[in-house]
Amino acid sequence: MITLNVNGMRRAVHAPDDTPLLYILRNDLQLMGPQFGCGLAQCGACAVLADGKEMRSCITPVASVANQEIVTLEGLPARWAKQKGLSADEAKTTLHPVQQAWIEEQTPQCGFCQNGMMIKATELLESNPNPTVAEIKEAFTHSGPSANLCRCGTYLAIITAVHHAATIMAKREVSNDHHA
Amino acid sequence: MTTMREPPTNVPGPTLSRRQFIKAGGILAVGFGLVGSELLKGDAAKPPMLGNSLDPSLGSSWVEIHPDNTILIRTGKSDFGQGSTFTAYRQIVAEELSVPFAAITTVIAGDTDRTPDGSGAFDFLGHGTPNIRKAAAYTYQALLDLASEKLGVAKDMLSVKDGVVSGGGKSISYGDLVKNQQLKLTIPVKGDLTSIFGLTIEGDPPMKPVSQYTIIGKSYKNSVTSSKVAAQETWATDVRLPGMLHARVVHPKTLGSTLVSAGALDKTKFLNSQLIVKGNLVGVVAATEWEAIQAAEQIAGSTKWSEWKGLPGNARLYQHLREEADWISAPVAKGDANKGDVGPALASAQKKHSATYRLSYMKHAPIGPTMAVADVKSDGTVHIYTHNQNPQALRGEIAMMLRATPDHVVVHSYPGPGHYGRSNGGNAGAEDEAVLLSQAVGQPVRVQWMRADDMQWSTQSAAAFSDVQIALDAKGRIAAYQIDHFMPAMQDDRPIGAVLAGLPTMPAPQVQSESVTSTVNGVEDNWVYAAIPNVSEVGHGTFQVGQKASPIAVGLRDHSMRTPGQFQQNYPRELAISEAAALAGADAIQFRIDHLNEARAIGVLKAVRDASAWVPRPSPRPVLTSTGSTPVSGRGVSLMLRSGTYWACVCEILVTPSTGAIKVEKYTIAVDPGIVVNPMQLQRQVEGGAVMGISHALFEEVMFDESGITTEDWNSYPIPTMADIPEIKVVLIDNLKVGAYGGGSEAANALAAPAIAAALHDATGKVMRSLPMKPAYVQALLKT
Numbered sequence: 013m014i015t016l017n018v019n020g021m022r023r024a025v026h027a028p029d030d031t032p033l034l035y036i037l038r039n040d041l042q043l044m045g046p047q048f049g050c051g052l053a054q055c056g057a058c059a060v061l062a063d064g065k066e067m068r069s070c071i072t073p074v075a076s077v078a079n080q081e082i083v084t085l086e087g088l089p090a091r092w093a094k095q096k097g098l099s100a101d102e103a104k105t106t107l108h109p110v111q112q113a114w115i116e117e118q119t120p121q122c123g124f125c126q127n128g129m130m131i132k133a134t135e136l137l138e139s140n141p142n143p144t145v146a147e148i149k150e151a152f153t154h155s156g157p158s159a160n161l162c163r164c165g166t167y168l169a170i171i172t173a174v175h176h177a178a179t180i181m182a183k184r185e186v187s188n189d190h191h192a
Numbered sequence: 193m194t195t196m197r198e199p200p201t202n203v204p205g206p207t208l209s210r211r212q213f214i215k216a217g218g219i220l221a222v223g224f225g226l227v228g229s230e231l232l233k234g235d236a237a238k239p240p241m242l243g244n245s246l247d248p249s250l251g252s253s254w255v256e257i258h259p260d261n262t263i264l265i266r267t268g269k270s271d272f273g274q275g276s277t278f279t280a281y282r283q284i285v286a287e288e289l290s291v292p293f294a295a296i297t298t299v300i301a302g303d304t305d306r307t308p309d310g311s312g313a314f315d316f317l318g319h320g321t322p323n324i325r326k327a328a329a330y331t332y333q334a335l336l337d338l339a340s341e342k343l344g345v346a347k348d349m350l351s352v353k354d355g356v357v358s359g360g361g362k363s364i365s366y367g368d369l370v371k372n373q374q375l376k377l378t379i380p381v382k383g384d385l386t387s388i389f390g391l392t393i394e395g396d397p398p399m400k401p402v403s404q405y406t407i408i409g410k411s412y413k414n415s416v417t418s419s420k421v422a423a424q425e426t427w428a429t430d431v432r433l434p435g436m437l438h439a440r441v442v443h444p445k446t447l448g449s450t451l452v453s454a455g456a457l458d459k460t461k462f463l464n465s466q467l468i469v470k471g472n473l474v475g476v477v478a479a480t481e482w483e484a485i486q487a488a489e490q491i492a493g494s495t496k497w498s499e500w501k502g503l504p505g506n507a508r509l510y511q512h513l514r515e516e517a518d519w520i521s522a523p524v525a526k527g528d529a530n531k532g533d534v535g536p537a538l539a540s541a542q543k544k545h546s547a548t549y550r551l552s553y554m555k556h557a558p559i560g561p562t563m564a565v566a567d568v569k570s571d572g573t574v575h576i577y578t579h580n581q582n583p584q585a586l587r588g589e590i591a592m593m594l595r596a597t598p599d600h601v602v603v604h605s606y607p608g609p610g611h612y613g614r615s616n617g618g619n620a621g622a623e624d625e626a627v628l629l630s631q632a633v634g635q636p637v638r639v640q641w642m643r644a645d646d647m648q649w650s651t652q653s654a655a656a657f658s659d660v661q662i663a664l665d666a667k668g669r670i671a672a673y674q675i676d677h678f679m680p681a682m683q684d685d686r687p688i689g690a691v692l693a694g695l696p697t698m699p700a701p702q703v704q705s706e707s708v709t710s711t712v713n714g715v716e717d718n719w720v721y722a723a724i725p726n727v728s729e730v731g732h733g734t735f736q737v738g739q740k741a742s743p744i745a746v747g748l749r750d751h752s753m754r755t756p757g758q759f760q761q762n763y764p765r766e767l768a769i770s771e772a773a774a775l776a777g778a779d780a781i782q783f784r785i786d787h788l789n790e791a792r793a794i795g796v797l798k799a800v801r802d803a804s805a806w807v808p809r810p811s812p813r814p815v816l817t818s819t820g821s822t823p824v825s826g827r828g829v830s831l832m833l834r835s836g837t838y839w840a841c842v843c844e845i846l847v848t849p850s851t852g853a854i855k856v857e858k859y860t861i862a863v864d865p866g867i868v869v870n871p872m873q874l875q876r877q878v879e880g881g882a883v884m885g886i887s888h889a890l891f892e893e894v895m896f897d898e899s900g901i902t903t904e905d906w907n908s909y910p911i912p913t914m915a916d917i918p919e920i921k922v923v924l925i926d927n928l929k930v931g932a933y934g935g936g937s938e939a940a941n942a943l944a945a946p947a948i949a950a951a952l953h954d955a956t957g958k959v960m961r962s963l964p965m966k967p968a969y970v971q972a973l974l975k976t
Contacts, residue, residue: 031482039438039481044430045423049560049609050643054906057559085423107422114421118413118872121880122273122610123420125559130421152914159913161906163559164273164610165883167914169876 014078018043019087020094029075034058036074037084045085045127049161056128056160060084061091066128066135066156085127088134110134113177121164128160133174141178148174239383239391243599248308248391251334251377254327255285261355261367262297263289267324268309268390269316270302270581273610274877274937275414276316277301280869281324284933287407288328288400289335291355291366299415302583302605309381310390310584312616319836320866320932321399327379329397334377338369386588386598388617388685388708402867402928409926411872416607428579428606431565433636438481439629440488441622441639442474443649444692446899448500448742455494462487468632471694472744475629477637485642501898502741503748509655509737510550513678517734522703522711527729529719534661534728537672541663545772549660549764550962553894554653555909556753558620560609561646566626567636574601574630578623579608585618585685590627593690593697612754612884614651617685617708621650625689644904651751652894654682655737658764663726668776670787672726675768677761680736681711684749691745700739701750708752711735716757717765718833722789731761748896754884758834759942763963766830766946770811771959779808780829780950792864792927796840797831799862799923804842811954818956818974821850825857828950830943835935837865841882843947844918847955852971855916856886856948861940862923866930874936878922881940886918887911889945893964 016023018041025040032051037043037060046069049057053068060069061083083091088111093103107115110133120126129152136143136151143151148171153159162170239248246253246266256264265285271277282296300306309323316322336357340347345360352358355366380394419425444451451472457465464479465487476491478484504512538544564578574594580586583603591598614620626639641649656679663672681701690697701709713733721727738747753759773783781801785794800806806827817824823846832839844858859882868874891910895903903909945963952970953959960973 027480028482031480035481038430039432044427047427047429047560047609048640050906052643052905054643055559089422111421115413115418118275118417118876120273120417120420121275121876122559123417123607124427124609126421127423149915154915158906159915161559161911161913163557163884163911165880165887165912165917166876167883167912167917168879168920170914 034069053157059128059131109180113173117173119169253308259371264298285328290352304603313581317933326393428608431577436636438484445497446500449497452496473692522733525731527715532726534672543664545662550657554892556614558609558611561641562621563640564623564626566630568631581615624687648901653753654750656760660768674728717761721787755942770950796862804860824955826951826955828947830947834939837934841943845951852967856918864925865934868926884941885944
């Protein structure tokens with residue numbers, strides 16, 4: 013049995029040690045944010061945060077991350093709420109600024125890669141709250157095991173959304189826009 | 193502001209499913225309609241109904257108005273990231289019905305048992321009149337008839353605002369109108385539900401005048417974007433059924449191999465795996481995904497296949513197409529715009545441009561490999577859960593494979609990675625394999641292709657070449673334009689698993705075809721240069737490369753991809769026109785304008801000229817160089833008419849002669865689609881298409897040897913990264929007087945290639961007449 017720390021919760025899983033984390037997240041823990049894109053760490057669709065750093069879950073053996081704090085797309089709102097000390101009620105109704113910005117800017121086309129794009133954006137903005145276009149391009153192209161790839165070509169929308177997210181984070185704005 | 197979100201589209205799982213939602217909401221949903229509408233005289237012809245289908249002749253199958261004034265719409269077109277079903281379709285229906293955008297609370301798309309019309313995820317705006325617009329227009333008339341009866345006010349005295357009908361001092365909401373009503377509205381439809389084009393609504397119901405639009409033209413947000421971004425959408429990849437097993441397929445060693453012997457499963461390692469063999473289809477089914485992957489790897493290593501070397505390989509592709517392919521059996525196709533006599537004009541040309549242009553095979557290359565879940569029940573009913581551009585056509589193909597009727601097959605549609613046309617004829621790759629494996633084990637099976645399966649066993653965008661001759665007269669104007677396009681059949685809709693298993697499919701592309709899978713190469717590039725007096729456009733077609741020689745009838749299978757056929761024809765045309773302008777010593781934009789009559793075509797060219805601050809001059813630039821390590825700048829332009837939309841782009845590049853590397857610095861694009869339905873969504877579609885176009889121009893080439901495709905991943909099939917994108921400027925021209933909505937998603941991906949090639953010529957004086965313009969190829973060209 014392996015015990016994982018995912019989105020702030022202890023989760024016990026029964027699986028061979030070498031099982032890639034992606035399959036554990038999706039098939040055992042019902043965390044569907046990370047997607048299978050290549051299984052080769054070449055695209056970024058499967059990305060999660062591991063101790064705050066972007067990690068490709070498709071090639072990471074589950075046993076190797078037992079001592080790390082894993083955050084998936086599903087866990088971004090709670091991560092933001094904790095960072096900002098939001099009340100429980102606020103936390104329930106608040107998306108991470110990156111997610112808010114992705115909606116406001118209508119960033120995705122098909123959206124399949126955008127899990128990794130939002131994970132990368134979160135990683136970037138936590139270390140650099142006001143990145144330039146060049147810094148954003150650098151982060152999304154060279155900072156991970158591979159560039160974060162988008163086949164629909166949404167890179168320009170991503171750059172715009174990263175800047176928008178930076179603005180929201182700087183204002184400590186709490187938007188309730190995403191409620192149905 | 194409230195952003196709407198789609199109800200989750202789940203199957204058994206933790207969240208409320210869209211199906212459950214509909215069931216719960218359905219108590220309130222009262223179908224309505226009206227007998228004997230003035231608009232429908234006589235009996236509408238009605239195609240035969242299939243079981244497990246909605247009745248497309250019922251108004252409520254398309255637009256359902258509920259007593260609480262909410263509205264549900266249904267369309268056979270699945271969303272592939274364009275967002276049109278969730279934005280433009282809502283806007284169009286809201287506009288025709290005169291209800292607020294937010295009243296359209298639910299969009300059901302794609303599911304074969306819950307949508308009426310079939311067809312594919314392409315041409316969403318239907319040249320201005322998609323089915324959903326007509327359905328809404330019929331519904332509006334029926335509502336007015338009903339209100340007239342209820343209020344006792346003549347129909348022409350009624351008006352509608354925000355879903356409330358008023359007239360003669362009285363008013364009633366749509367919700368109250370339909371409450372407790374059992375009414376009928378008959379929608380006239382024609383067509384074949386499971387064909388690529390599905391059903392079309394007939395007749396001409398009155399539409400709201402463009403001058404009264406209040407909803408179309410505004411940037412409403414895409415509801416499904418919110419649920420995807422918030423990790424609350426159910427993707428096709430997320431579907432899990434009770435008892436479902438995971439599978440991987442071990443595809444043959446080559447595109448012509450037959451199975452000699454399947455390997456044996458190592459039961460000491462893979463206790464919970466099963467090997468399934470059907471003809472040349474080899475699959476492994478296991479309880480967990482990781483076991484399926486590992487067991488399939490073990491089987492792949494120990495399975496023996498026959499050898500086959502029936503392909504020309506990349507290096508000989510052009511020679512093969514030019515010298516060895518059969519261009520005789522398929523009748524030539526002639527362009528609709530052909531006129532005059534090009535022969536004498538070419539013979540007496542003052543100056544003449546003659547050249548051949550070539551394009552490589554490209555992959556659709558979805559960012560996630562294709563997958564599907566299939567559940568073959570003991571009674572023979574088949575449920576497929578997938579991301580497919582044409583679920584009704586898939587349903588027909590699966591039924592054919594199983595020698596069953598389509599009413600036995602239900603396809604459930606979910607979001608997934610865009611694949612840009614690959615499944616518009618019904619299948620993307622894994623659906624039929626999932627069905628066959630589920631049938632074999634008697635349990636639901638999820639087939640997920642790995643990255644290499646998707647690169648090597650999916651279809652591709654067809655390679656092509658074109659021969660062009662252009663005659664210039666003494667004034668430097670084009671006196672004659674002749675182009676001969678050569679391309680193998682571009683649409684093979686046979687499901688690959690059925691082919692491998694030796695089960696029934698439609699025929700491979702052949703000369704005579706009942707569908708679009710013919711070897712005939714139609715002239716797809718809409719002609720625009722109306723001022724040219726002599727024009728000859730001819731299409732020559734042939735069979736898919738290697739398919740007839742392949743013992744398993746596979747070879748290099750093709751499938752339409754974004755801007756299909758037209759990409760292959762517009763690239764040579766537009767680069768040749770730029771070369772003709774250079775030959776004439778004319779500015780490439782002005783030269784085009786001088787050969788156009790259509791104001792909208794001239795309009796997009798002038799728009800990109802202004803937006804890119806283009807200074808008129810002939811090409812190449814006065815001081816040019818094709819050597820050295822200092823980057824050289826150049827610029828080029830291109831023009832296209834597609835699906836009622838005019839497009840032009842200007843690409844400004846830097847090329848480094850010593851390395852051959854091209855960097856697009858600035859990309860300016862103008863779009864005149866007629867009425868712009870949703871500016872923000874169109875802008876995002878255009879930006880994405882622009883980046884994909886740069887990818888096609890500079891990066892994309894399927895590599896293959898004599899046996900099969902050697903491209904296997906993102907390293908061997910690179911696409912642009914964020915660092916590769918230029919400054920992009922989009923100019924949207926909202927041309928209301930056109931009165932129709934043109935397409936917005938396709939075409940943008942085709943414009944970059946001829947403009948970048950013209951820019952390379954502008955910079956260096958040398959012309960690259962083949963795609964892609966990879967650094968090594970450009971470097972070799974510049975050394976000549």
